[in-house]
Amino acid sequence: MLSTDISNLKNMSYKFQNGKYIISFPGVPDHVSFSFLDSFSECPVKAVYSKLVKAPETPEQVLGKAFHRIAELVGRGKSFEEAEKEAIKEFNLNTNDVIILENMWNSWYNPEKFKNILDVEHRFEITVPEGTQGMKVIGFIDKIMNIGNTIFIVDYKTGAFYSEEKARKHLQLDLYAYYWFTTHNDAQKIITIYDFITGGTIAREYSIQDFPKIKKVVEATVEKVKEVLNSGEAEANPGPACTYCPVKEYCPAYKNYITRAPEAPLQEKSTEELEDELEYLRALQSEISNRIDTISKILRGRIDLSRYELSNSIRYGNLLISFEDLLHKLSPEGREVILKANDIKISTDVFSRLPEKDVEVIKAFLEETRVTTLRKKKEGDGK
Template sequence: MEESAKTVHNPTLSYSRLKEFKQCPLRYQLSMVNRIPQPPQMHLAFGTAVHQVLENLYALPRPERTHEAALADIPEAFRFTMDEHPEYEELFETEAEKEELQGRIRTVIDKYFLIENPSLLINAGRELEVQAVTDEGVNIRGFIDRIDRNPNDGSLRVVDYKTGKMPRPQYQQDALDQLRFYALLLTKAKKQTPARTQLVYLEAQQILPLDPQGHDLYGIEKTINQTWTRIEEALNKRYFTTRKGPLCTWCPFQEYCPEFGGKTPEMPEDRIEYLLQIRSQD
């Protein structure tokens, strides 16, 4: 999940922002430095509500984590999502459209129960916030959808739910970087590397697993450190480059991008100074 403000934090780098900068430095600037809000999108409302249903499900005692309980919770989870994100209201013109989206959520929950049996799993965390510091002092943070614990040996499994399409084989290693990021977080913060991590693509009913090894942790930590160094340089120079590509079609910031004839706003100095604290100065 996105590192949305549940509480006030010192600045950190999340996987989503790491990925955002790598895709397009200017997009990172507009979202994190200028803090230009993105318009609400239906797929985000859908994904947030699905995550809420599953979070609520794993709050129940194991015998109560039934298919029926999950389906019954959908209206309440949807209302909670709308209360937490009032900007989603503009996505719907009628109550019928809200009902239609809840129907999509029910379909996804049906599919989820064909993948896992929640009553058999020992939950060690849901929507768990984890913070850590890399070997070069970069403060990182993530919200992990779910952590399971093996009752026999105490090993951990990290689970991240996805409501989008499963990536094609040539892009799956990029998708697995999110799991490497979470594995690094747990290794540094909890002193325990998860035995398994997995992306669960709910609509496709497919699982993309990774059993993290030392080279996975080393590689993602190197990527974090190198990427943050590049972000620091851009912050200090007050200049973020553009990176034009296929994803530009879906970018919500085109009106501020020179690649599309837009004008990039000035960066607030206090925000720059705040973000520069992501690397510890100790």
């Protein structure tokens, strides 16, 4: 078995050989997971380190697991409300977590996703290749569906959507097809799918005629994994993707990577290096955009009128307007714009940032206030 002593990880040795970082590690596992094989195809060191030590989960990872749990329970026939209650208790979610989780679910949910289900959170165990010399591979499949004699194997992705090019570098979809064809002799057609919670899918179709090719790729990967694990040395692939690697702090190759000399100008990079960096940046851009949207939704739900107790009216020209009355007439987006204004004046700049429907609401409100003010002024002058 691989050692799980974190102190061993911190003291692992490495060497730089032929332009590659080679990391030494102790022990050999008696089995690997599908996620291990998939990570191995991306970076062998990441796969090995992830198995050696369980890195602390990030808030995003906890929410991802909670989402998967809800999808599993709904797939087993429970309502969203029932499933959510169980997830809140199981993962100790707070109010903010629940808001984010509900936004994720509402933007993703479609009743069609939960029809024709054969199984959810399907556990499997196979030996690759078959026989005593093979390696045991264990995994879970989020959802299996049967539609028109075609098997759909679905994996939920709670991270940012990525390109078909990146998906081709991962082994996961091929692994699912390999598993099903190996264990179901009557299988003729399989479609494996990445279903991204943030929107979008990547699908790959396989017929029984594709099986020999898949078998060759998967078994070659497993053989390479066995060689690496038995040798006690793994080759690292440090690069931009290391930023979000859960075990980077234990990886000496990463430490060398971030302290290396400045990278070459873009014009001097290879086409493959540029494509990898562009793909990484697009994924990062999507993740940041989704994060901004989620935070904005949370903040819109936390508008606190008590902050404006000392300024209970705002000025437009010569008119004093009830601040609270105005806010109650606006959409959440409009309220956010008004609340973020630097002063208590409604300026042209503020108008330009308001949704069109709120601009019309404010114009009508201002006209109503102006007429009321003039009437009161006339009544006062007549006294």
